[in-house]
Amino acid sequence: MECVVQGIIETQHVEALEILLHGLCGVRKERLCIHELCLKSVANLGLVSSEIRLICDLEQSEPTWTVRHVGGAMRGAVADQISVLVRPVVESKVSKNALRILNSLGYKLDHELLRVGFAFHFQRGAQITVTVSSINKMLKLHATDEAVPVTPGIQLVEVTAPSSSENYSEVAAAVSSFCEYLAPLLHLSKPGNSTGVVPTAAAAAASLISDGGGTKL
Ligand SMILES: *[C@@H]1O[C@H](CO)[C@@H](O)[C@H](O)[C@H]1NC(C)=O
Numbered sequence: 705m706e707c708v709v710q711g712i713i714e715t716q717h718v719e720a721l722e723i724l725l726h727g728l729c730g731v732r733k734e735r736l737c738i739h740e741l742c743l744k745s746v747a748n749l750g751l752v753s754s755e756i757r758l759i760c761d762l763e764q765s766e767p768t769w770t771v772r773h774v775g776g777a778m779r780g781a782v783a784d785q786i787s788v789l790v791r792p793v794v795e796s797k798v799s800k801n802a803l804r805i806l807n808s809l810g811y812k813l814d815h816e817l818l819r820v821g822f823a824f825h826f827q828r829g830a831q832i833t834v835t836v837s838s839i840n841k842m843l844k845l846h847a848t849d850e851a852v853p854v855t856p857g858i859q860l861v862e863v864t865a866p867s868s869s870e871n872y873s874e875v876a877a878a879v880s881s882f883c884e885y886l887a888p889l890l891h892l893s894k895p896g897n898s899t900g901v902v903p904t905a906a907a908a909a910a911s912l913i914s915d916g917g918g919t920k921l
């Protein structure tokens with residue numbers, strides 16, 4: 705399982721976010737350039753439709769493909785009380801011909817994306833990953849070098865941490881408390897419930913940039 709929250713930030717404030725994240729977690733950022741193919745199977749003969757993603761980080765020296773399936777979010781009274789979404793995730797490494805195999809199993813390409821940005825991985829009550837990326841679409845099939853932004857000037861921020869059915873509340877609490885540090889720059893909430901950019905972002909970004917992230921939070 706994983707705990708996840710998302711938010712958006714204007715590209716002009718991404719540098720300030722990077723300074724803040726670096727100050728908070730003390731690790732170097734990793735560049736990422738993720739080619740993502742979203743495949744859907746059509747519902748037929750008693751099989752429900754399903755969606756899977758083929759993902760490849762083109763920044764790696766030897767890019768490899770991963771297949772990822774995200775299940776439905778945890779529901780119920782407990783899930784409603786926490787401000788983080790908890791969902792099952794299955795990931796597996798796959799070979800380069802995975803697309804052909806999945807096609808033959810009835811999965812059709814729905815859309816493809818290129819996520820370009822950076823990530824921070826660190827331990828803070830949980831194994832937290834923060835990714836900041838612009839979402840691009842390809843003008844031609846698989847043409848990752850001709851990608852154009854889907855929402856120019858806006859980047860997606862995602863905070864995730866692995867969890868299990870035993871420890872999700874502890875992990876969700878760690879993710880929520882980390883997100884509070886980012887609140888002046890962006891609001892993070894459950895996916896699908898984005899609240900837009902925050903009004904304090906410009907002032908917070910200006911002060912972070914002027915002191916170079918030197919202020920200890
Ligand atoms: C919670 O469980 C997951 C899955 O077993 C594990 O990867 C993660 O490190 C655990 N986190 C904490 C904070 O115990």
Ligand SMILES: *[C@@H]1O[C@H](CO)[C@@H](O)[C@H](O)[C@H]1NC(C)=O
Binds near residue numbers: 893894897899
């Ligand atoms: C989604 O956002 C609305 C408005 O900001 C808020 O009232 C609601 O509680 C949020 N829902 C979830 C599941 O976070």
